[in-house]
Amino acid sequence: MKEILSEDENVKLLWTGGWDSTFQLLRLLIIHRRSVTPFYLTNANRRSADMEILTMKLIRDRLLKEYPYTRELLQPTQYFLVKDISPDSEITEAYQSLRKEKFMGIQYEFLPRFCKEKGITDIQLCIHHDDKAHFVIEQIVSESNRGFQTVFHIDQKFKDMNEYVLFQYFSFPIFNLSKIQMSELADEQGWKKIMGMTWFCHNPTKNMKPCGICNPCLYTIEEGLGWRIPMKSRIISFFYREIIWPLRSLAKTVLSKIGLLK
Numbered sequence: 001m002k003e004i005l006s007e008d009e010n011v012k013l014l015w016t017g018g019w020d021s022t023f024q025l026l027r028l029l030i031i032h033r034r035s036v037t038p039f040y041l042t043n044a045n046r047r048s049a050d051m052e053i054l055t056m057k058l059i060r061d062r063l064l065k066e067y068p069y070t071r072e073l074l075q076p077t078q079y080f081l082v083k084d085i086s087p088d089s090e091i092t093e094a095y096q097s098l099r100k101e102k103f104m105g106i107q108y109e110f111l112p113r114f115c116k117e118k119g120i121t122d123i124q125l126c127i128h129h130d131d132k133a134h135f136v137i138e139q140i141v142s143e144s145n146r147g148f149q150t151v152f153h154i155d156q157k158f159k160d161m162n163e164y165v166l167f168q169y170f171s172f173p174i175f176n177l178s179k180i181q182m183s184e185l186a187d188e189q190g191w192k193k194i195m196g197m198t199w200f201c202h203n204p205t206k207n208m209k210p211c212g213i214c215n216p217c218l219y220t221i222e223e224g225l226g227w228r229i230p231m232k233s234r235i236i237s238f239f240y241r242e243i244i245w246p247l248r249s250l251a252k253t254v255l256s257k258i259g260l261l262k
Contacts (some may be wrong), residue, residue: 012036030191044081091113218241
């Protein structure tokens with residue numbers, strides 16, 4: 001494994017091969033000409049893990065071909081297993097407490113545990129403007145200028161909050177951008193084909209197409225990029241959102257009221 005460069009020379013980025021983190025990877029490499037070390041945490045329980053790893057390889061190959069100078073800038077991806085991260089009661093309790101009030105993906109429990117264990121700070125996490133996590137921390141972030149880009153951090157004055165416990169290790173480089181804005185900027189920069197290679201579905205179909213009904217697929221549609229999902233999956237998604245999802249939510253409400261769901 002190649003040695004990670006110092007913070008002054010190198011940007012650490014959580015990269016999944018998805019839309020948001022790939023957009024930031026391209027910005028750092030092509031516009032800012034910065035050295036980048038991508039980090040990827042493999043969750044063996046997720047069907048899409050192999051597809052995400054393959055997608056990152058294909059994007060890397062395409063990127064080096066179209067922008068040869070990035071060969072010196074794009075460092076080897078650092079791979080880690082989620083199951084190998086040490087437990088941390090403080091972080092887990094903070095996550096569970098926030099989950100009672102707001103929706104948060106499970107990654108916001110294991111990513112801070114990973115960073116704390118490895119002594120990693122200021123790693124870029126691509127929470128965008130319409131992201132569910134954006135609503136969790138939008139009131140407690142502050143903006144800072146890095147010279148080559150503007151990023152957001154959790155403000156130190158909120159260090160007693162659960163949000164700080166979870167998000168203190170990260171900087172947020174696309175916090176003020178929506179997926180639509182990223183799409184427009186990618187078009188302007190000529191990155192459309194590379195961005196089209198990105199992956200997002202957690203439960204791909206047998207022929208490895210987006211399913212249309214997992215959370216990332218639903219968010220992709222909600223955020224204006226439904227064209228990325230095949231027509232068949234979009235039709236399935238429509239009926240799922242209009243019929244099945246409301247019934248599911250109703251069932252949860254009823255079961256909670258009668259004490260069968262806690």
